[in-house]
Amino acid sequence: MNLRELTNTEAMAEALREEMIRDPSVFIIGEDLVAHGGIFGQFIGLPQAFPGRVIDTPISETAIVGAGLGAALTGMRPFVDLHFADFTTCAMDEIVNQVAKIRYMFGGQAKIPLVIWAPDGAGLSAAAHHSQSLEAWFIHTPGLKVVSPCFPYDVKGLIKASIRSDDPIIFFMHKKIFSSKGPVPAEEYLIPLGKAEIKRKGKDVTLIAYSIMVLHALEAAKELEKEGIDVEVLDLRTLWPMDWESIAESVTKTHRVLIAHEACVTCGFGAEISARIQEELFDELDAPILRVGAYRVPIPFSPPLERFVIPGKESLIKSIYKILGKEMN
Amino acid sequence: MVHSIDPTLHLKMYEQMITIRSFEERAIELFEHNLIRGNIHPCIGQEAVSVGVCSPLRREDYMVNTHRGHGNCIAKGADLKRMMAELLGKSTGYCKGKGGSMHIADFEGGNLGANGIVGAGLPIAVGAGISIQIRGTDQVVACFFGDGAVNQGTFHESLNMAAIWKLPVIFVCENNQYALSTPIREAISVSRISDRALAYGIPGMTIDGNDVIEVYKQMKEAVERARTGKGPTLLDCVTYRFFGHFTGDPGRGITYRSREEMEEWMGRCPIKRFREYLFREKILTEETEKGILAKVKTSIEEAVQFAMESPFPLPEEATQDLFY
């Protein structure tokens, strides 16, 4: 295998380029794609390589998503760039009432090969309107698949799989991981939707995470290793469909669970994972399942406030001690 | 009036208008007998818009529809049996019972479906337009919406997008003058909805939506513009829904419309007007009409019978059709 070190941005651009070459029905639509190469430069080079297939729009999120849907219903494979996950709110009817429901409502008549891609997450002092993690909404909405990977290898394989899927996909990428690097094979590969991956094997506690929290989880695990605590880190990669088998296998081994996401704890995805684990693996559990997530406030601007509100390595370590019933040194 | 429409097409349009009205009347009856659930939003009185707009379309052209959409489905060529079966929630319906009256779609016939959210169809029509542009076909999209939709953000976003990219979309406002109970004169600040076209730099006209020939002519021109890459048009078709907002409206909308107004508009019945014209022009005779009426009656009754005899879906089918 020919491995290169790519950033998440590069991995994504490479995936898009390959899919656009492979399939002429793939196109990209969103704001500031051509001149700006996307708000994070993630589309640089693509407008030149594929003239007419990278479409710049006015600031009209509702119409962008709706248009993506209309194109998907009529034979295209649109990749919609929404700029920020926060802006899904401006297209919420189109996402929840149209994109998610149309296939079912019309008795299965249509395919909806549509990817809605949006950067999410906090940590850049972008304040309350540009820092949210809203994946729980879309997991709660029947008819959508939700993807949120962390590493360049996963980003590339999942972007390609998402574009080839005939179902609508909401693809989140945390804006703080855009420039983080990792090995990516030059050869063609896909990562199937709905498959988690163990990013670190361990036996004491299962730490279920996704997106940027996987990085924090790995750091926390490394630190806990020094204290003789062996943490298994499970990266969900796809949130829905959820890879229940991988979760169950790990929990059956460790009997203790921590779930980590950056979204607000209350009714976040952690609630669903936790509820499901205690429903199905009640007798396997040696301790309550704990969750780590953001405080129940909008994301504040000031760095010390923001750091306090969103979870990091420290809150993971603290929770793991609590789950193990141990005192922290 | 000078006409370039051939008599056969005239008669076909007349038959479609009668079919729509009969379908709606029969559906209301079935609703009153508790055979249809939820609500239906009858389009009685608006037949000229459905037929005038859909007649210049080809089967492969697209149509985006609204909650008051039975007439548009029929005019776009939908099968009455499968429509009626959907209204009755049967597994043989267009959506296998999952959609109902408000959500009939027929992708094979270019019908991209009816929407229960006011204004939500406009962006979808824009997307179909983008798809046509990229694929390089000469299809067009007829996008239906009501006067209530023109005050949603989607209206502005979609007309603007279609205009800047010269998309082959014809925005057809079925302006029946009421958004549920709110009259259009209290809901917009300009005198005509078509005045808004100015803001997007596209052709816009307000026309008599109860004159099927007029609707047909304007639509035909708009379709030609769209097919030849000249971009979108806004057609504001002024009409009236005789029945009120929906089957739950007290007195067919008497709580918010005066009896005089209702009677005046019923006097402008699009079917009556077209019929008079067809007789005047000697396109229609008593005998041909009899034949048409009998044919329509039979097809509606066959549709009802088909729907009644069709099975309900099995409860476990509720989990199907979500993902591909």
Place this chain on the structure above:
Amino acid sequence: MPEVSFVESLRMTLREEMQKDPLVMLIGEDIGRYGGIFGVTKGLLEEFGPYRVRNTPISESAIIGSALGAAMTGIRTIAEIMYIDFTTCAMDQIVNQVAKIRYMSGGKMKIPLVIRTQCGGGRGNAAQHSQSLEALFFHIPGLKVVMPSTPYDARGLLKASIHDDNPVIFIEHKLLYATKGYVPEEEYIIPLGQAEIKKKGREVTIITFSYMVWKTLRAAQQLEKEGVDVEVVDLRTLYPLDLETILQSVRKTNRALIVHEGCRRNGIGAEIACRIQEEAFDYLDAPVERVAAMDVPIPYSEPLEKAVIPDEEDIIQGVKRVLSRN
């Protein structure tokens, strides 16, 4: 006062509050002459005039945005969104503006805003007019969420919501409107964040809200005949969540079932189940179970809709699952 309907109770409350406080305003679609699609605002335009009963065009974003602007500038505003499904058309206004503006501005202003809306299936209204979307708002910091089940609670909670200086989403299930119940004429308020035990019991705690309270009580009656004694906790307010009442009950029964009409996956039940196992792990004799809608859009056809939305039988089966563990 004799029994009044849920609709009458709401209307009576709106009228009282508007009579008492000239700065209370209503805004929404078809709330004027038409009196609201379920008749809640009937007669209020005539009594209070078009400045205080604002009938709007179909513009959900602008309804919520303008209601927020009015609330920020001294008007106690009650905005109506005809169906909860349409809140998606105003989601930026609700989530990014209404919910965040006080926090973002450092707590400088009051937002006395109630968004009244109507939810639920069971009437054949299909996928876009039958949803239960409370979990979306429950997840968002800055919103309170209220879902009453009786005319009595509706009045007391609507008053509390109107008096509250924070934004409240007040959700009414469409099948509740015609239900009747005792409502005293005297002024009373039910504070937000207080659950109520609608039926005492000792074997299983059922936590529910809105129309599901009625289905649960009927299921409880049936179970009683079979010798099963359940306790029914009506949350009434989802946020703030009355966790104390839930935990007290669960510590007594050691078994819990959550019942709601929203989709099961990542619904309110997930959060409550999760909280119970976090806080009362050692008290639980069985997993906390959930009875909720299937994870599909609401289908139109009757047998399909019935299959998707939980009924009394599903609740009874849920209770039996919880009890099947030793």
